[in-house]
Amino acid sequence: MGTKRDIAFVTIGQSPRHDMVDEMVEIINALHPSKTPLRFGQYGALDNLGREEIDWLRPLDHEEVLVTRLQSGETVKVSEDRLENYMQKAVHRAACEADLVVLLCTGSFANLQASVPLISPDRVFLNYCFSILAEGSIGVIVPDKTQVEQRLKLWRQIGGSRAERIGLNVCAASPYDGTEGIVVAANELAACDLIALDCMGYNLAAKQSASHIGGPPVALARSVTAMAVAELLKLH
DSSP: OOOOOEEEEEESSOSOOHHHHHHHHHHHHHHSOOSSOOEEEEEETTTTOOHHHHHHTSOOTTSOEEEEEOTTSOEEEEEHHHHHHHHHHHHHHHHHHOSEEEESOOSOOTTOOOSSOEEOHHHHHHHHHHHHOSSEEEEEEESOGGGHHHHHHHHHHHHTHHHHHEEEEEEEOOTTSOSHHHHHHHHHTTTSSEEEEOSTTOOHHHHHHHHTTSOSOEEEHHHHHHHHHHHHSOOO
């Protein structure tokens, strides 16, 4: 693996997502001091799409839901299955310009292909959370109530035999509507052994709010992913 200097972030919405990337870059730079500054690019699955095409991606009743933002700041829901082709195109654009591609979503995009290493937060973050506990329970917070069952299914799938020993409890609280809902959800999960903020939209302030209830430790998807990125970078 060559020296990684160019890193591309791919969002399921529209780029740029400085609200996500700036926090991640700060973590990466802190863990990877370098005389040569790292260069970062951003790409979005919904970049340059008209409103009609974005509306077409709204999830139907039987489809799995993802929550993201447009450049305007508007929050939208999209179908995970139908978004995958758009994600593949964005990943391809990113891989042409970068040495490492990082998805900005914990959704399961198992079929994406890239010509460079591709970091998928769903596998990084969920496996990280399962690695912490030998038994007990994980309280998972997701952005929307419609995601509770689908995320529970994915956690069990990725957890495998570990999920048979570890209980899973899932609540919903938007990452984009302040921290009040996150505090409520964290209180509901206070009896768990770990709280997992299962969306790249949750920020450090959300983690602090969930932690202030005095309950279990809190794992944040974007910071765990940023640490994984830093681990792949060579010192130079």
